[in-house]
């Protein structure tokens with residue numbers, strides 16, 4: 001049984017909207033889904049997860065959210081080795097530049113990236129939500 005964690009941090013709800021769409025699609029693909037925020041990470045679930053969808057918006061100067069997201073990501077990273085990982089998140093003005101170092105970091109710890117990190121501007125438009133659903137399908141097909 002595939003078990004997908006959709007873990008995210010979202011200050012104004014933009015990345016959260018995408019997390020919901022990805023979680024819904026993952027369920028449609030037949031996976032058990034654990035949907036949580038970075039601050040409500042259920043640590044006991046981590047060893048049981050087979051597929052990962054991790055969402056964080058652009059923070060700082062093209063960085064991940066240090067306060068809420070990074071502590072959860074650091075807890076999760078040991079479990080990403082050899083597993084399919086979809087990265088996603090919303091940005092405001094930087095065209096998603098923050099995603100590249102995150103992709104590299106994920107590769108270095110042995111995560112199997114499900115394509116490039118998926119970025120979208122502001123609140124996700126319906127076209128972005130549809131791409132998110134497609135990304136979730138691709139993730140769960142691995």
Ligand SMILES: Cc1cc2nc3c(=O)[nH]c(=O)nc-3n(C[C@H](O)[C@H](O)[C@H](O)COP(=O)(O)O)c2cc1C
Nearest residue numbers: 010011012013014015057058059060062092093094
């Ligand atoms: C403190 C702070 C820092 C930000 N830094 C960036 C940035 O470096 N690059 C960027 O494109 N957007 C930046 N943004 C904009 C957010 O990424 C953008 O508004 C996004 O849609 C928020 O998504 P969320 O509601 O999921 O957190 C920043 C926003 C805040 C509040």
